[in-house]
Amino acid sequence: MSRIFAYIPQKSGVPDDAATELVAVAKKIDSRASPTAILIGFGPEIDAACTSLRDSYAEIWRVANESLAYPNAELVRKALVDVLPAGCILLLPHNHFGIDLSPGLSIKMNVTYVSDVVNIEGTDGTFLNLVRQEFGGQISAHVRCDISSGAVLNIRPGAFKPQEIPALNGQVVDKSAAVGALPSKRRFVETIVAEAGDVDISKEPVLVSIGRGIQEKDNVAIAQELADAMGAVVSCSRPVVDAKWLEKCRQVGSSGKTVKPKIYMACGISGSFQHLAGIKGSPFLVAINKNPKAPIFQVADIGIIDDLLEFLPELTNRIRESVSSHR
Amino acid sequence: MEILVCARRVPDTSENEIEVNSAGNDIERDDLVYSVNEADNYAVEEALQIVAKQGGNVTVVTVGNEDDEEILRREMAMGANRAALISDEAFCGSDGKGIATILKAYVEKNHYDLILTGVQAEDGGAQVGGMLAAMLDYPFASLVNSIQVVDSKKLKISREIESGNREVSEIDLPCVLAIQTGINEPRYVGMKGIRQVASIDIPTFGLSELGVDAASVGEAGARVKRTDYFVPAAGKGAEILQGKREEIVDKLIELLRAKGGLK
Numbered sequence: 049m050s051r052i053f054a055y056i057p058q059k060s061g062v063p064d065d066a067a068t069e070l071v072a073v074a075k076k077i078d079s080r081a082s083p084t085a086i087l088i089g090f091g092p093e094i095d096a097a098c099t100s101l102r103d104s105y106a107e108i109w110r111v112a113n114e115s116l117a118y119p120n121a122e123l124v125r126k127a128l129v130d131v132l133p134a135g136c137i138l139l140l141p142h143n144h145f146g147i148d149l150s151p152g153l154s155i156k157m158n159v160t161y162v163s164d165v166v167n168i169e170g171t172d173g174t175f176l177n178l179v180r181q182e183f184g185g186q187i188s189a190h191v192r193c194d195i196s197s198g199a200v201l202n203i204r205p206g207a208f209k210p211q212e213i214p215a216l217n218g219q220v221v222d223k224s225a226a227v228g229a230l231p232s233k234r235r236f237v238e239t240i241v242a243e244a245g246d247v248d249i250s251k252e253p254v255l256v257s258i259g260r261g262i263q264e265k266d267n268v269a270i271a272q273e274l275a276d277a278m279g280a281v282v283s284c285s286r287p288v289v290d291a292k293w294l295e296k297c298r299q300v301g302s303s304g305k306t307v308k309p310k311i312y313m314a315c316g317i318s319g320s321f322q323h324l325a326g327i328k329g330s331p332f333l334v335a336i337n338k339n340p341k342a343p344i345f346q347v348a349d350i351g352i353i354d355d356l357l358e359f360l361p362e363l364t365n366r367i368r369e370s371v372s373s374h375r
Numbered sequence: 376m377e378i379l380v381c382a383r384r385v386p387d388t389s390e391n392e393i394e395v396n397s398a399g400n401d402i403e404r405d406d407l408v409y410s411v412n413e414a415d416n417y418a419v420e421e422a423l424q425i426v427a428k429q430g431g432n433v434t435v436v437t438v439g440n441e442d443d444e445e446i447l448r449r450e451m452a453m454g455a456n457r458a459a460l461i462s463d464e465a466f467c468g469s470d471g472k473g474i475a476t477i478l479k480a481y482v483e484k485n486h487y488d489l490i491l492t493g494v495q496a497e498d499g500g501a502q503v504g505g506m507l508a509a510m511l512d513y514p515f516a517s518l519v520n521s522i523q524v525v526d527s528k529k530l531k532i533s534r535e536i537e538s539g540n541r542e543v544s545e546i547d548l549p550c551v552l553a554i555q556t557g558i559n560e561p562r563y564v565g566m567k568g569i570r571q572v573a574s575i576d577i578p579t580f581g582l583s584e585l586g587v588d589a590a591s592v593g594e595a596g597a598r599v600k601r602t603d604y605f606v607p608a609a610g611k612g613a614e615i616l617q618g619k620r621e622e623i624v625d626k627l628i629e630l631l632r633a634k635g636g637l638k
Contacts, residue, residue: 120544122514144536147494148517151471151505160598161471163500181607182498183386183393187402188607194598233514233547237531242539254636260389278631279638290557296539303518303535311636318388332634334627335613341392350630351613352623359620366624367637 049173050198052083053132054105055140057119061096063087066141066203068104068210073139073203075211076168077176082106083139085218086131088124090117103215112224121148122234129156131226135198142202143302150202159198162191166207171195184320185343204321205302245297247281254280254311257300259323260287261316261337261356268293270360271315277367283307285317301326315356319344336360376431376524378422379487380455381478381504382415383437384446385497395604402604411446414493416453418554420561421522422491423454429524432456434487438466438477447577452568453561463581468594471499475506476592480585482511487549489530494518494553501553508551516546517553 054070056063074083085105087097090112098110111131116123132138140146142164154161167179174196181188193199249255256275262268275282282298289299300307301323308329315336317323324347335348336356345351352359386393390408422433434457435450437443447458461477482490494517495501508515516534520541523531528548533541535555582589590596616623631637
């Protein structure tokens, strides 16, 4: 069986949550595997991150280089090619960095690539059977891939339960010297922090959230009227922002805001994992969608199969009536 | 600037419920509505906006079959001035690396300053752009949500990273960029526009024209194969409220009030 490595992103010296999830993935590929963590960065940050992984990994490869202080995928790719042994399996989280890094890395390492893996079903050493999702999670696919000469596997964040293992007191091994000259055809300039916007949905207890099912800009008012009647705030999924119907500050999801409401009304939202990744704290989740197969119904507490353009106004009216009758 | 946009025709998930066919080896394709992959359409719009300012040409290419020609015509109706269909029996069953290998051969027969793809297809792996760039030794960036031309040798771009933040970089040309949805507002294409390009001849390129090694593409070259489709076992699942709409509304209000969701 090939040696398994896990690339662990770190920020300000704190390793990504993927660290313990990728141990679980390695064990699912090979129950006897003791994966090696690989961390790339510079200065006290990378040292702190390596140290904090000593409980979860028996061996931690530290690659420190001033040019790698900011995780530029073009540079990290070259560093990984220089450092990793031929034929290994590399696991990474399928986030904005993994999406940027991994496809090209698999070409440079001449190994198999599979993105956004949600489950591992087993291997005979030559072929690995795994599960991916397609069409926004509406259906799943079994995928069989040849890992005999190695693989790069991007793993969906949160899809695997972190592995509970006794503390390993792992060794940090410095591999910085293996990194040769790094390319410079793409140069990091700066990070622009998202504008705060007129509302902070991350602090709101009740959200009326709309997705593609709202269909057009004029219909946003239907959701706003419901939110007003409930004393809630309107948030949304990505397609609504892409279409410029609402501001980016109202987007819930991995590329938007993380919210922790008590109540989340998902109206015309299919429930992609990128959207669900932005909903924390197990709110009471009500899904309204006319597609009974929408993945949102698998995670919602209450489901309503109906056209939201007709259902929401009726709900708004009844809430207004019941509020006035309660006074 | 010479820009190539790689696009795909995919089932439109806003128009269809995607289901597994009875054999379990594909999705049910009868009566599906197809359209150009959403992110690819943003990529074409971005290319058109760059060429409008800088001059040059936009070529749209797809790897597929004669059915896929319709999206090439649609993107020509949007304003792309050239299109190419890459089609060969030998290409069927290609994995992401196979598609990138085919596109590399096409790119090397031509000259492009900038190659755009959509960041991901509904049934894809967000992989072809990054693989193509690595094969060509071009720099690459994914999740690109703005492009500014600095001069004839470089661009200033931003990528979408976590929490709505943006990572700004300079990137040398030629390069490959995978475009994120929302980067622009794709123009509307009417029936009239489609009719105007209906009779334009779209060149087709196959294995021999591109000089691709048959063993590196198609089923033969694929190291990643989908074996079957299935519907994931539902978790606990939502309690679906049943009854007339008024009854459902009343039940929901009761639940919301119990959970403290009404002011």
